[in-house]
Amino acid sequence: MQRKDYYAGNDKMYVATDCIVFGYSTDCLQLLIFPRKVEPHKGEWSLIGSFVKEDEHVRDAAERVLKEITGLDKVFFEQLKTYGDVDRDPGARCISVAQYALIRLGETDRKLVEGHGAYWYKLEDLPSLVLDHDELVRDALNELRRKARYQPIGFELLPEKFTLPQLINLYEVIYQKKLDPRNFRKKILSLKVLTKLDEKDKSTSKKGAYLYKFNREKYHQLLESGYHFEL
Amino acid sequence: MQRKDYYAGNDKMYVATDCIVFGYSTDCLQLLIFPRKVEPHKGEWSLIGSFVKEDEHVRDAAERVLKEITGLDKVFFEQLKTYGDVDRDPGARCISVAQYALIRLGETDRKLVEGHGAYWYKLEDLPSLVLDHDELVRDALNELRRKARYQPIGFELLPEKFTLPQLINLYEVIYQKKLDPRNFRKKILSLKVLTKLDEKDKSTSKKGAYLYKFNREKYHQLLESGYHFEL
DNA sequence: TATATTAAATGTAAACCGTACATTTATATA
DNA sequence: TATATAAATGTACGGTTTACATTTAATATA
Numbered sequence: 197m198q199r200k201d202y203y204a205g206n207d208k209m210y211v212a213t214d215c216i217v218f219g220y221s222t223d224c225l226q227l228l229i230f231p232r233k234v235e236p237h238k239g240e241w242s243l244i245g246s247f248v249k250e251d252e253h254v255r256d257a258a259e260r261v262l263k264e265i266t267g268l269d270k271v272f273f274e275q276l277k278t279y280g281d282v283d284r285d286p287g288a289r290c291i292s293v294a295q296y297a298l299i300r301l302g303e304t305d306r307k308l309v310e311g312h313g314a315y316w317y318k319l320e321d322l323p324s325l326v327l328d329h330d331e332l333v334r335d336a337l338n339e340l341r342r343k344a345r346y347q348p349i350g351f352e353l354l355p356e357k358f359t360l361p362q363l364i365n366l367y368e369v370i371y372q373k374k375l376d377p378r379n380f381r382k383k384i385l386s387l388k389v390l391t392k393l394d395e396k397d398k399s400t401s402k403k404g405a406y407l408y409k410f411n412r413e414k415y416h417q418l419l420e421s422g423y424h425f426e427l
Numbered sequence: 428m429q430r431k432d433y434y435a436g437n438d439k440m441y442v443a444t445d446c447i448v449f450g451y452s453t454d455c456l457q458l459l460i461f462p463r464k465v466e467p468h469k470g471e472w473s474l475i476g477s478f479v480k481e482d483e484h485v486r487d488a489a490e491r492v493l494k495e496i497t498g499l500d501k502v503f504f505e506q507l508k509t510y511g512d513v514d515r516d517p518g519a520r521c522i523s524v525a526q527y528a529l530i531r532l533g534e535t536d537r538k539l540v541e542g543h544g545a546y547w548y549k550l551e552d553l554p555s556l557v558l559d560h561d562e563l564v565r566d567a568l569n570e571l572r573r574k575a576r577y578q579p580i581g582f583e584l585l586p587e588k589f590t591l592p593q594l595i596n597l598y599e600v601i602y603q604k605k606l607d608p609r610n611f612r613k614k615i616l617s618l619k620v621l622t623k624l625d626e627k628d629k630s631t632s633k634k635g636a637y638l639y640k641f642n643r644e645k646y647h648q649l650l651e652s653g654y655h656f657e658l
Numbered sequence: 659t660a661t662a663t664t665a666a667a668t669g670t671a672a673a674c675c676g677t678a679c680a681t682t683t684a685t686a687t688a
Numbered sequence: 689t690a691t692a693t694a695a696a697t698g699t700a701c702g703g704t705t706t707a708c709a710t711t712t713a714a715t716a717t718a
Contacts, residue, residue: 378678403696
């Protein structure tokens with residue numbers, strides 16, 4: 197960068213980004229962690245993260261490191277918040293912009309992930325993590341649940357074509373509780389943001405379940421018309 | 428700071444915090460802005476902000492600068508999000524952690540504020556601001572409205588004792604629309620988080636309006652019992 | 659002391675939405 | 689043709705939101 201630095205004299209510091217990467221499988225949410233590669237606390241379990249480079253957008257830094265480890269592009273990403281404690285990182289003054297991601301777990305990713313020394317852990321048997329990362333995970337989980345109530349982010353975690361039973365299961369995993377399939381259907385269909393297809397997925401039953409697509413256009417129309425979306 | 432820097436070799440950058448300071452008066456929301464003191468864009472309208480120091484919590488930096496300009500301590504503060512574009516600030520690579528604040532406007536503050544060259548502007552006749560600050564304001568306003576729906580942040584903007592007409596007015600100002608006083612009363616009273624006092628405020632009518640206090644304890648009980656608070 | 663004025667306080671009926679709950683349907687396989 | 693399995697569907701009740709008009713308390717004034 198060759199622009200003039202007008203701000204010389206003020207303090208600079210490290211800016212990191214940490215990614216809370218949730219993986220969805222049909223029975224539970226999982227979290228991607230790996231053994232920290234640098235001192236201090238080298239070898240302890242950590243979220244995936246990276247320092248932000250001077251010529252790099254904070255978001256791009258997160259995408260870069262996630263791509264590196266999972267091979268995934270175009271992942272659903274959302275900023276959580278920035279952790280700014282002076283002593284949060286004993287390695288140096290370093291603030292962290294936390295961002296959470298949602299990924300559908302498939303066999304393909306798993307190998308690449310393990311090749312990088314990372315692992316998927318079920319949320320319920322997560323080990324304790326380095327620095328303030330336990331707090332980041334707690335906050336991200338709350339935010340994920342909050343967000344899932346008001347925005348259809350669940351769709352990011354399903355294939356383009358999905359069945360209603362799959363969708364219900366997803367919300368059950370996120371909320372960690374059983375939902376009534378009749379009421380769930382009624383609610384979600386009343387929003388008119390799903391398009392029913394003429395195909396069935398017969399992989400889980402003899403009868404087969406109709407496939408649906410999420411209609412982003414209708415969803416945005418709904419939002420813009422001031423509708424207060426809630427699941 | 429004398430701890431060892433384990434991270435030498437990675438990039439450092441400036442970290443700023445910008446404050447979107449909302450002021451509430453009975454007829455409208457206002458925003459605190461001031462002419463930027465440093466190049467580039469010196470003299471143009473800007474949010475109040477500061478560089479975060481190496482030994483300072485990001486939140487403390489915001490409190491410091493706000494105290495300096497308004498004289499106010501213990502202001503309601505909430506982190507909005509972090510703006511991380513590489514080129515957002517032509518002065519240097521600088522990310523900004525935006526935080527918004529809510530202040531009740533009183534004559535006392537106004538003088539101190541003006542002594543620092545800052546001004547309260549009504550939202551509707553806000554001039555355009557420097558860098559990405561227009562975007563920050565837009566985002567903060569959305570977040571404020573969203574938050575006001577789900578959390579009683581409005582109470583931060585009223586004196587400890589307030590009347591229901593005052594509370595209604597506050598929400599009308601935040602949402603920019605008229606609310607039905609009968610339904611509003613019914614709703615807010617049904618939550619049982621207000622304590623009715625035996626005093627009246629007679630400054631706006633002959634009859635006088637009963638004063639109420641916000642009961643934080645009951646509010647937290649409500650939240651912890653899993654209640655989904657909504658106004 | 660009676661009357662007028664002003665803002666605060668109150669109630670009710672209809673529409674709507676969330677919830678609880680049990681049966682029928684479509685298809686593959688035995 | 690019967691059986692087994694998961695998908696799909698409907699209804700009645702209770703609570704909440706909404707729309708809407710009158711009464712009340714207190715001061716000021718005639």
